[in-house]
Amino acid sequence: MTIDDVLQLIRAKWNKELNSVQELVLRQVWDGQTYTNIATTTHYGEHYLRNTASALWQVLSEITNLPITKANFRPALESRGLTAIERELIKEYRRRQQPLAPGEFPGGPVPLGSPFYIDRPPIEALTYQEITKPGSVIRIKAPRKMGKSSLMLRILNHAIGLGYHTVSLDFQQAEEAVFQTLDKFLRWFCANVSRQLQMPAKLDEYWDEDMGSKVSCTVYFQAYLLETSASPIVLGLNEVNRVFEYPKIAQEFLPLLRSWHEESKRIITMQKLRLIVLHSTEIYIPLKLTQSPFNVGLPIHIPGFNPEQVMLLADRYGIDWTKSSDGERLMKMVGGHPYLIRLALYHIAIGNLTLDELLESAPTMAGIYKNYLQGIWATLQEQPEIAAAFKQVIKMSRGVELEPILAYKLDSMGLVNLDGNYCTVSCNLYRQYFSS
Template sequence: PLEPVGGAVPLDSPFYVERSTDVEFMRALRSNESILLVKGPRQIGKTSLLGRGAKTAQDLGWRIVRTDFQKLSAAQLGSDDGFYRLLAATLARQLGFRYDFASEWLDVFGANLNLDNFILALIEASDEPLVWLMDEADRLFGNPVASDFFGLVRSWHNSRTMEPSGPWSRFTVVIGYATEAHLFIQDLNQSPFNVGRQLPLPPFNHAQIADLNARYGSPLRSETDIAHLEELVGGQPFLTRRALDVLARGTMSFAEMLEYADEDEGPFGDHLKRILISVSQMPSVVEALRHSLAASGIRDTEGYHRLLAAGVIRPVRNGPAVFSCQLYRRYLGVRLAD
């Protein structure tokens, strides 16, 4: 049976496509590596991969905790101590861990040491490894808490390096994010982003699109049609699944999809409108897009990196960045050409 397209792909879904990053991620997780950095634009599959990582860790008998930073309000990110207390309380609740905050969380230690002591207590509460899955970490970028928090994560990695057989060797942090960290982290040497294992999530390739088409009952009848869909959506996972789902339901023909793909009320309208709103909020992003539309190349600017994070453009070796797919060029070209 077909299933709704959007959000994390269910663990038992027949439509989940495993990529090379999945294999590398699971290998690193099973090896209990220190920091795993799952990077990719929105709707590329980060949350789905993190969910499968959680299932793998659970199957191994390990303890897992999760934090989705997108759920936190701006007020909750306003101070280190309040933010750290919130994190500690949510992690303790997830594990049923009793921690005497009144006697252990002391002002004299300061926010960083208090959270550090708490995480150490959490690790030492069991001999089983502990995995902390952090999703939507971009939510912290630009907030006052970011530098200190990511510096603390880096310190846990350093503690593990200094004492390979100590308790920190049983602790793994998985971070899902989209934006280039160097835009917001003043000193990358005081962050996890230049020591963790980099795990970029790529778009689907031709073989994976063909495989997914078969799982949907082959609504695309020829290799030519599969190639046309790949050109249209560039293998972007959400767009690929949305296209095949629409075709499998018989909502429209493939010829109609190709014609109406870039319409606001078309099969990809919600996704495209969200991207337009996102990129239109910053003049530097709009300028970078116009450079790309004019095929004049995009300089290494904040706008350029935000477009990469959104998945709108992709870098080309020894050449200017290009649109990730025909659909983005068609849709944004009309609306941002002036």
């Protein structure tokens, strides 16, 4: 069993959800943490954690008919698979607790608690562990609609369960005027973080024109936000690629993030700051290796779904593909792209289309992907050089070597798979639609 299997089994047997502390204890002990370590990183009392764990070992012992303790928790259960009866019990529990919600149309981050979020081990466990480390940085890069925001939502929720404060900033929400000067941008940045932490914005008290905007911003975080907070602050930065569009801002802001990570190694207060950085494009701003925040911390690449994950998502939509090749047929058209897979399953589940009808119309203006494909088309029209490069890739059945920047830009749009500088079309949907 994996830790996720263990959690699902407990829920199914109990017929209720675990609370955040119970899940925290199980995940942390599974990862080899002591009660003392868990107490230190989460601010829960060690005695409380021990009592919580003791009750869980008793429950697991009854469920599995094995004498479960902290010492043997992982070895005993990792070597024990789920029985057929237990798998069916879990499946039935999910259906009762998380029925299909036709109104939940795919789009935007998958909400917390949604049955339609599919874990991609070991990504979730790695990020949950990393966020507990002082001064940590998690870098998540993937094309649009691959699940970056959904993952960040869960990391932030996990951090809340640890007793941390969290902030989520989306740079797409910033007005054009915000990017006029570095000073204006950093003041906007600090004001928004203050608001989400429900702390008064005291910019004028900490801003010093003689010290400059970057030092003022650092002082604001260190001497005010972090010093005032009794708990770590997790700062999630979404759509950082928006900043890339303003080279003068990016050349100052990105090294600033890097400097905060470096300062956490020598300044205890800065250790409270944890960063999650999301972006969909490669950075083309010239930065020294020692200035870039994109070569420190934990790098996370979000892959597409594998066949097992597609089958699991289909099951959660009430679609049984276990005895057919329908899952493979859908993946042959759209690859493992999470959004494209989920949109297809949504329409099939509510009875709009059969899989055959969906696949036939998918690469046309009558298909369910019409708006999505038109969005990509509009982007390509605005960037003729990238469009021409993609046209080369479409024409060839084998990999095409492109200039690195063109290859990375196509990859960041999710249109190609990269092997070095060699590109192949990422799925048949793109080949068929853009060929016509």
